[in-house]
Amino acid sequence: MAYELFKNSLNPSQLEAVVHMDGPLLVIAGAGSGKTRTIAYRVAYLIEKGISPYNILLLTFTKRAASEMLDRASSLLNRRCKEVEGGTFHSLAYKILRQYAPLLGFRRDFSVLDRQDMEDIVHSLLDELRLKEEKVRFPKKSTISNIISKASNLQKGIDQVLDLEYPHFAHLSERLKKLTRAYEEYKRKNHLMDYDDLLKFMLKLLEEFSDIRGILSDRFRYVLVDEYQDTNRIQAKIVQYLAYSHRNIMVVGDDAQSIYSFRGADYRNMADFIRVFPDAKIIKLEQNYRSTQPILNFTNALINQSKESFTKCLYTKRSNGRFPKLIETHTEAEQAMAVCRDIQQYLSEGIPLREMAVLFRAAYHSFELEVELAKEGIPYVKYGGFKFLESAHIKDLLSYLRVVINVNDIMSWRRILNFLKQIGPVKSQKIIDWIKMDEQNIYQLDRWPEAKKGESGHLKELSNTLKKIRENMGNPQKAIKIAFSYYMQFLEQRFDDYPKRKKELEQIISMASRYNNLKSFVEDLILSPPSSTADMDPDLRKESLVLSTVHSAKGLEWSVVFIIWAMDGYFPSTKALLNEQEYEEERRLMYVACTRARDELRIYFPSDEWPRASNSFSIHSGDTMSSFISPIPTELYEYIDLSGGKIPVSHKITVGIDGSKIWKIGDRVMHPAFGRGVISKVIDEDRIEVFFKSVGVKLLHLSYTQLQKI
DNA sequence: CATCACGCTGTTTTT
DNA sequence: CAGCGTGATG
Numbered sequence: 001m002a003y004e005l006f007k008n009s010l011n012p013s014q015l016e017a018v019v020h021m022d023g024p025l026l027v028i029a030g031a032g033s034g035k036t037r038t039i040a041y042r043v044a045y046l047i048e049k050g051i052s053p054y055n056i057l058l059l060t061f062t063k064r065a066a067s068e069m070l071d072r073a074s075s076l077l078n079r080r081c082k083e084v085e086g087g088t089f090h091s092l093a094y095k096i097l098r099q100y101a102p103l104l105g106f107r108r109d110f111s112v113l114d115r116q117d118m119e120d121i122v123h124s125l126l127d128e129l130r131l132k133e134e135k136v137r138f139p140k141k142s143t144i145s146n147i148i149s150k151a152s153n154l155q156k157g158i159d160q161v162l163d164l165e166y167p168h169f170a171h172l173s174e175r176l177k178k179l180t181r182a183y184e185e186y187k188r189k190n191h192l193m194d195y196d197d198l199l200k201f202m203l204k205l206l207e208e209f210s211d212i213r214g215i216l217s218d219r220f221r222y223v224l225v226d227e228y229q230d231t232n233r234i235q236a237k238i239v240q241y242l243a244y245s246h247r248n249i250m251v252v253g254d255d256a257q258s259i260y261s262f263r264g265a266d267y268r269n270m271a272d273f274i275r276v277f278p279d280a281k282i283i284k285l286e287q288n289y290r291s292t293q294p295i296l297n298f299t300n301a302l303i304n305q306s307k308e309s310f311t312k313c314l315y316t317k318r319s320n321g322r323f324p325k326l327i328e329t330h331t332e333a334e335q336a337m338a339v340c341r342d343i344q345q346y347l348s349e350g351i352p353l354r355e356m357a358v359l360f361r362a363a364y365h366s367f368e369l370e371v372e373l374a375k376e377g378i379p380y381v382k383y384g385g386f387k388f389l390e391s392a393h394i395k396d397l398l399s400y401l402r403v404v405i406n407v408n409d410i411m412s413w414r415r416i417l418n419f420l421k422q423i424g425p426v427k428s429q430k431i432i433d434w435i436k437m438d439e440q441n442i443y444q445l446d447r448w449p450e451a452k453k454g455e456s457g458h459l460k461e462l463s464n465t466l467k468k469i470r471e472n473m474g475n476p477q478k479a480i481k482i483a484f485s486y487y488m489q490f491l492e493q494r495f496d497d498y499p500k501r502k503k504e505l506e507q508i509i510s511m512a513s514r515y516n517n518l519k520s521f522v523e524d525l526i527l528s529p530p531s532s533t534a535d536m537d538p539d540l541r542k543e544s545l546v547l548s549t550v551h552s553a554k555g556l557e558w559s560v561v562f563i564i565w566a567m568d569g570y571f572p573s574t575k576a577l578l579n580e581q582e583y584e585e586e587r588r589l590m591y592v593a594c595t596r597a598r599d600e601l602r603i604y605f606p607s608d609e610w611p612r613a614s615n616s617f618s619i620h621s622g623d624t625m626s627s628f629i630s631p632i633p634t635e636l637y638e639y640i641d642l643s644g645g646k647i648p649v650s651h652k653i654t655v656g657i658d659g660s661k662i663w664k665i666g667d668r669v670m671h672p673a674f675g676r677g678v679i680s681k682v683i684d685e686d687r688i689e690v691f692f693k694s695v696g697v698k699l700l701h702l703s704y705t706q707l708q709k710i
Numbered sequence: 711c712a713t714c715a716c717g718c719t720g721t722t723t724t725t
Numbered sequence: 726c727a728g729c730g731t732g733a734t735g
Contacts, residue, residue, distance in 0.1 A: 062725085090725050115724090140720090140729080195725050262723060362722045384723080424712050527725085551723045589723085 024277035031595035032290030040072035093202035153264030228253030292321025384549030561597035
């Protein structure tokens with residue numbers, strides 16, 4: 001029955017992927033080639049063939065992607081499709097480790113650290129270990145966390161990561177290694193896992209415990225993995241272990257769309273798949289159902305500039321359509337105005353707002369546009385950038401719930417104790433230690449032996465609140481309300497803009513009504529945080545324009561896509577000097593952004609901001625927009641000049657004797673890796689010596705005259 | 711030991 | 726421009 005039904009709605013390649021039953025399968029699926037559709041149909045097909053949803057595992061990149069596919073499958077077949085185990089690698093790992101963590105020496109109720117928690121720990125360990133010396137500058141805690149995280153994700157040593165990506169910190173390798181060890185130790189001692197640990201320990205579990213491997217592999221008899229090009233080695237291995245007893249594994253991906261290398265993703269996993277499973281069936285999906293041919297011609301040309309060779313070239317039957325437009329404006333402000341005006345134009349042609357999106361590389365690139373949209377009264381929702389859930393007030397509020405759920409949640413304790421008057425990091429730690437001696441202490445915090453007069457009152461109030469939350473574990477909404485009314489006092493003194501934050505907290509409270517158990521509510525929020533307020537309130541998206549980073553826009557599509565591509569806003573960052581690898585990544589980002597458009601593609605760039613204009617010079621002409629565009633045949637797009645013809649002339653930048661490029665802006669001399677420097681000596685017209693405090697290094701640079709001109 | 715004020719620094723992307 | 730670290734003050 002299913003076969004008959006599906007035959008008419010799928011093309012031959014898709015159908016082949018859908019009805020494939022046992023054995024490894026690699027689907028190379030270009031953008032817009034019906035990947036989601038294929039997976040959804042396959043889930044429905046398997047279930048229709050009598051496979052229990054319980055035995056199917058669907059791994060995706062976001063929770064949203066998983067539920068979309070399962071929704072679709074269930075509308076094809078029936079509601080049973082929703083019972084399929086689906087979600088991110090991280091959420092699966094969490095679920096499984098919740099059960100088996102004791103085998104690895106963790107408590108079952110370990111808690112999960114987000115990035116900020118990780119940085120906080122790194123920070124306090126840094127002080128504790130006295131690793132910082134006065135003379136030598138240490139990387140920021142966020143940089144350190146990046147290094148540690150990357151090493152974990154790549155399964156490499158700190159040394160290797162430093163060599164590869166942070167050569168300017170290579171001399172700190174010993175200290176960073178010591179710090180990393182301390183961090184690992186701290187997490188173990190306090191039963192904490194960060195995001196990377198979830199994957200790492202899941203793999204360890206599968207590697208070292210053959211019985212668990214057996215149990216899990218038997219349970220997940222059909223494993224489907226989406227966006228395989230964005231998995232890292234650990235994830236690839238996890239998949240292999242999960243499939244080891246049956247080899248019923250399907251991976252779907254597109255090597256040209258791999259944009260997560262910064263977190264260790266390796267598109268070569270695609271090629272490796274064939275090596276690991278030499279008998280894998282390979283299916284290519286090259287027909288695009290999304291974009292018009294002019295848009296595809298443009299994107300094909302864009303990605304074919306790449307040194308890497310990709311496995312497919314997209315084509316479509318939608319042969320008509322307008323050409324992509326390249327719109328050059330003078331400044332970013334003019335760009336924002338141009339975008340707004342064009343949005344109004346499309347609106348007047350009858351295209352609804354929800355069919356339009358503006359995409360960009362980094363969250364802050366849309367700031368100016370957001371101002372303009374507000375002025376024009378165009379409603380929008382924004383995806384990407386900092387998470388709603390990561391904002392301090394929300395983490396604060398959740399902390400009260402988290403400690404009730406799990407007394408060992410150190411990070412939450414630190415937060416909420418710190419709010420109390422006269423209690424800072426040191427006393428907090430003492431109280432936490434005291435709580436650890438007897439968990440019941442949390443409901444009688446005022447009995448803390450070292451409490452001073454003023455403190456015990458506050459502690460008692462906190463205890464009472466926690467007690468009331470505990471009594472309402474079965475009613476999350478009420479529990480949060482209790483936490484909320486207690487927390488209000490701190491909210492007001494902590495934030496000037498508290499009315500806005502209060503509203504956001506109320507939004508969280510309203511979300512809680514969908515749950516009947518406090519624990520599952522909080523766990524859901526931690527492991528799949530909403531990426532914008534729109535995720536919590538679907539109505540918001542109905543009549544709004546979408547603004548999104550390219551990363552958050554993956555898997556979505558719109559009729560009209562506006563891309564605003566700036567290299568930087570404030571001043572030329574190190575990003576302006578791209579090395580080949582970064583440039584490659586930049587191009588893929590642009591490619592992914594372009595392929596989201598069904599009918600209209602408009603790419604805007606401000607010539608003045610490439611990089612910033614006024615006191616400006618352009619870095620290498622090869623690094624600017626024109627380098628994306630110039631290799632693309634001009635007959636593939638339409639160029640619109642709103643810049644008044646004022647395209648800045650590129651200057652070549654000085655090259656230091658170490659081969660590095662530096663540039664000067666105002667009174668600052670910038671180096672791509674070392675950051676800001678000061679001119680310590682002017683040797684002659686052509687040579688200067690620059691001192692970089694960040695690394696304590698002096699560099700000799702040529703062509704001072706060039707710098708001065710700038 | 712907590713808190714506040716000032717000055718320096720340096721710009722992504724996500725689970 | 727905002728977040729961070731430092732150092733002085735209570």
